[in-house]
Amino acid sequence: MTNTPEQSCDLCGLPVPKDGLNLKTPERDLAFCCEGCRGIWQMLNPGTAQVSDEKGKSK
Numbered sequence: 274m275t276n277t278p279e280q281s282c283d284l285c286g287l288p289v290p291k292d293g294l295n296l297k298t299p300e301r302d303l304a305f306c307c308e309g310c311r312g313i314w315q316m317l318n319p320g321t322a323q324v325s326d327e328k329g330k331s332k
């Protein structure tokens with residue numbers, strides 16, 4: 274057991290390896306297991322991690 278909690282992918286929930294991908298947002302740091310998950314997350318959350326005034330889809 275270690276004191277270092279494993280991060281879970283913020284998209285699919287899989288464990289994120291130490292050399293996983295991170296994405297910094299104004300609110301918090303996100304972690305992703307792969308580049309694909311990060312890309313999808315960015316598509317689902319337009320404007321969150323990227324400075325953009327483009328109109329995005331709202332739920």
Ligand SMILES: [Zn+2]
Pocket residue numbers: 282283284285286287305306307310
């Ligand atoms: Zn993932």
